[in-house]
Amino acid sequence: MLEKKLIGIDLGGTTIKFAILNIEGHIQTKWSLETDITEKGTKIVPAIIESINHHLDLYNMQKEDFLGIGMGSPGNVSHIDGTVIGAYNLNWKTTQFVKKLIEEGTGIPFFIDNDANVAALGEQWMGAGNNEPNVVFITLGTGVGGGIIINGELVRGSSGAAGEIGHIVIEPHGFDCTCGNQGCLETVASATGVVRLARTMAEEFAGLSLLKESIDNGDSVDAKSVFDAAKEGDVFALRVVDKVCDYLALACGNISNMLNPSTIVIGGGVSKAGEFLADKIREKFVRYAFPPIYNNTKIKIAELGNDAGVIGASSLVLNDSFSES
Numbered sequence: 001m002l003e004k005k006l007i008g009i010d011l012g013g014t015t016i017k018f019a020i021l022n023i024e025g026h027i028q029t030k031w032s033l034e035t036d037i038t039e040k041g042t043k044i045v046p047a048i049i050e051s052i053n054h055h056l057d058l059y060n061m062q063k064e065d066f067l068g069i070g071m072g073s074p075g076n077v078s079h080i081d082g083t084v085i086g087a088y089n090l091n092w093k094t095t096q097f098v099k100k101l102i103e104e105g106t107g108i109p110f111f112i113d114n115d116a117n118v119a120a121l122g123e124q125w126m127g128a129g130n131n132e133p134n135v136v137f138i139t140l141g142t143g144v145g146g147g148i149i150i151n152g153e154l155v156r157g158s159s160g161a162a163g164e165i166g167h168i169v170i171e172p173h174g175f176d177c178t179c180g181n182q183g184c185l186e187t188v189a190s191a192t193g194v195v196r197l198a199r200t201m202a203e204e205f206a207g208l209s210l211l212k213e214s215i216d217n218g219d220s221v222d223a224k225s226v227f228d229a230a231k232e233g234d235v236f237a238l239r240v241v242d243k244v245c246d247y248l249a250l251a252c253g254n255i256s257n258m259l260n261p262s263t264i265v266i267g268g269g270v271s272k273a274g275e276f277l278a279d280k281i282r283e284k285f286v287r288y289a290f291p292p293i294y295n296n297t298k299i300k301i302a303e304l305g306n307d308a309g310v311i312g313a314s315s316l317v318l319n320d321s322f323s324e325s
């Protein structure tokens, strides 16, 4: 018998990425579609079904060749019901019965979880997590998300909201967060958070800095320009990056003291700052982590880039079908 395959889908607001993988997690082929969010996002699921069926025809494969389809989605995902609600970048405001429709449309078992959990699974399995059983993933993008894998299993919590690392409070009276609280990690360590922090700190910085000049001139400044300036030795930019990394180290310390992961993986757009970012977090981490934990926790930059989503999504098939049987 031929070894069965997996399909991984990474559903995002601009593109839908697909991959066919073997059960060892290696991508054999991949393709993508633009996400059409018109008509309240009702075209998305039919487009996914059509694209899968079309590609199976193209590769002369049958539904029996697959163990299942896994998908990562934005919004509030019920992995048990296979539904998504409140995915505003997809125009999905009401409950979407994704699992039911895709299983009917393809005849292949379907599994789903939120995009941060799925990226965490991808990095833990095939990326910087090195397939170790205790790995925490933090993604620094437009927002800050996370996923926690303990004893080889995703931690979902009692209502599916575990791993909301972006909403760990790192500054009790800090900036207002979109969640309604104040001082969440997301308000200072997301791509927009880094810029917000830079703007606030610029008001009080008196020295010479090209970055501060840009901010004062009203030039467009993004997280990348803050990190680039810091790498070039801009004193003010370094001060901002130090502050961001101190907050990240505080969050990593608290996470580690509680969960004792072997590795914390940092991903998302801001993590493109690479070892420059990781070194600064490592340096400050010692202040916040309990010593026996500090010595045994690796802080690493994510390795899979855009493939983390499809790889992690495909692993839902393996994890969920084993835990159900």
Ligand SMILES: [Zn+2]
Pocket (backbone or CB within 6 Å): 166, 167, 177, 178, 179, 180, 181, 184, 186
């Ligand atoms: Zn928050």
